[in-house]
Amino acid sequence: MDLNDSPTEAAFRKEARAFLDTHAPAVRESLDRDLADHAEPAREVMLDWQQTLFDNGWAAITWPEEHGGRGGGPVEQIIWNQECSRANVPASINIVGIGMAGPAIIAHGTEEQRSRHLRNILDGTEIWCQLFSEPDAGSDLAAVRTRAVRDGDDWVVSGQKVWSSGGHYADWGILLARTDPSVPKHDGITFFLVDMTTPGVNALPLRQVTGDAHFAEVFLDEVRIPDSRRIGDVGAGWSVAVTTILHERMTLGGSLGVFQLDDLVELARECAPVSPAVRDQVMRLYSRDRILDLLNARIISKLGAGEIPTAEGSIAKICAARVLSDAADAAIALAGPRLLVDTRPWQRLFLWAPGIHIGGGTDEVQRNAVAERVLGLPREKDESRTTPFDQVQR
Numbered sequence: 414m415d416l417n418d419s420p421t422e423a424a425f426r427k428e429a430r431a432f433l434d435t436h437a438p439a440v441r442e443s444l445d446r447d448l449a450d451h452a453e454p455a456r457e458v459m460l461d462w463q464q465t466l467f468d469n470g471w472a473a474i475t476w477p478e479e480h481g482g483r484g485g486g487p488v489e490q491i492i493w494n495q496e497c498s499r500a501n502v503p504a505s506i507n508i509v510g511i512g513m514a515g516p517a518i519i520a521h522g523t524e525e526q527r528s529r530h531l532r533n534i535l536d537g538t539e540i541w542c543q544l545f546s547e548p549d550a551g552s553d554l555a556a557v558r559t560r561a562v563r564d565g566d567d568w569v570v571s572g573q574k575v576w577s578s579g580g581h582y583a584d585w586g587i588l589l590a591r592t593d594p595s596v597p598k599h600d601g602i603t604f605f606l607v608d609m610t611t612p613g614v615n616a617l618p619l620r621q622v623t624g625d626a627h628f629a630e631v632f633l634d635e636v637r638i639p640d641s642r643r644i645g646d647v648g649a650g651w652s653v654a655v656t657t658i659l660h661e662r663m664t665l666g667g668s669l670g671v672f673q674l675d676d677l678v679e680l681a682r683e684c685a686p687v688s689p690a691v692r693d694q695v696m697r698l699y700s701r702d703r704i705l706d707l708l709n710a711r712i713i714s715k716l717g718a719g720e721i722p723t724a725e726g727s728i729a730k731i732c733a734a735r736v737l738s739d740a741a742d743a744a745i746a747l748a749g750p751r752l753l754v755d756t757r758p759w760q761r762l763f764l765w766a767p768g769i770h771i772g773g774g775t776d777e778v779q780r781n782a783v784a785e786r787v788l789g790l791p792r793e794k795d796e797s798r799t800t801p802f803d804q805v806q807r
């Protein structure tokens with residue numbers, strides 16, 4: 414296995430780095446100014462950054478060129494994410510739009526839906542959110558209960574979604590709703606595009622421990638969605654969702670390493686003398702960070718050889734979450750009470766770290782995937798996979 418960039422990959426990395434070297438410092442400065450006052454960057458800065466990405470052809474690495482993307486593959490996406498991490502800038506404010514809604518519309522949408530949305534997603538005119546999780550459907554996403562009932566040319570949708578990142582400011586949402594409860598859970602779901610300004614959509618921000626509201630809980634009360642905003646066939650929403658989740662994972666691939674090891678070492682120097690136990694903690698972190706780099710290189714190498722990394726993605730996600738938590742813990746050990754007043758970036762990372770073990774598939778669910786795919790352990794028994802949804806005991 415060759416873990417070095419191929420000549421084509423090296424050329425792509427060089428191009429990405431040159432763009433980021435030119436444009437990232439300005440956005441970094443604005444973000445730093447914002448983050449001095451808030452735990453989350455202001456939307457305006459992120460929207461400006463999206464426009465810069467769009468103007469320079471970096472808004473959507475894996476979208477086909479005919480739809481305004483860069484025509485790259487998963488390898489280019491990972492390299493791009495790594496370079497954004499290195500430059501310490503976010504890849505996009507419109508992760509759901511670029512990573513999920515757009516690919517779903519490109520793969521399964523109508524021409525009208527493509528011309529209505531794709532360009533607006535790229536330049537950030539439309540910010541999208543993902544209306545998938547519900548209070549009783551997270552890891553077991555196919556258990557969604559939000560109902561959509563056909564009424565003429567519309568669907569009437571009622572239910573509750575939760576943990577919708579950016580749901581309180583998004584313009585549009587991708588929604589999974591149950592259109593047929595009389596069939597097993599995966600077969601009765603349909604995928605819709607929702608205009609978040611439709612009467613009956615009520616998105617309430619959820620304030621979290623960082624002090625800001627990253628998520629919303631979204632109540633849908635008899636929301637009318639025209640059938641023209643359905644993606645894919647009625648009852649085929651699960652397969653559309655699976656392709657969008659794969660795209661999302663690809664869009665996020667290699668991007669969880671958002672902390673800079675050099676910054677932690679700098680903090681250790683500032684806090685000298687450092688106890689042997691904390692030195693040990695920082696060194697262990699350095700080793701794990703290197704392992705994560707190698708895991709990502711392995712994923713790139715497999716993709717480059719035309720193979721699909723499955724378990725590697727789960728292992729990298731578990732490892733990345735662990736590295737980020739450990740980095741936050743090491744910073745706390747180094748700076749101690751100073752972090753109570755010095756709010757960034759370590760305090761933010763410390764408060765964010767638990768969520769990283771949950772979003773995009775929890776550690777336990779990722780471990781299940783590794784157990785099944787690598788160790789060959791039997792799949793967990795789940796009778797609800799074959800029982801009509803309305804007959805499942807809850």
Ligand SMILES: Cc1cc2nc3c(=O)[nH]c(=O)nc-3n(C[C@H](O)[C@H](O)[C@H](O)COP(=O)(O)OP(=O)(O)OC[C@H]3O[C@@H](n4cnc5c(N)ncnc54)[C@H](O)[C@@H]3O)c2cc1C
Pocket residue numbers: 542543544545546547548549550551552553575576577578579768769771772773774775776777778781793
């Ligand atoms: C930062 C972040 C951003 C998010 N953004 C969005 C978003 O934009 N849109 C959206 O729809 N959702 C979003 N989510 C929600 C996320 O997808 C869910 O939180 C996640 O799928 C877990 O579901 P849950 O919270 O319902 O926990 P549950 O599924 O109820 O899990 C509870 C606990 O049980 C464990 N568990 C569950 N099933 C198993 C199993 N089979 N084996 C072993 N252990 C198990 C879990 O690991 C967890 O520890 C986000 C979450 C986070 C943290």
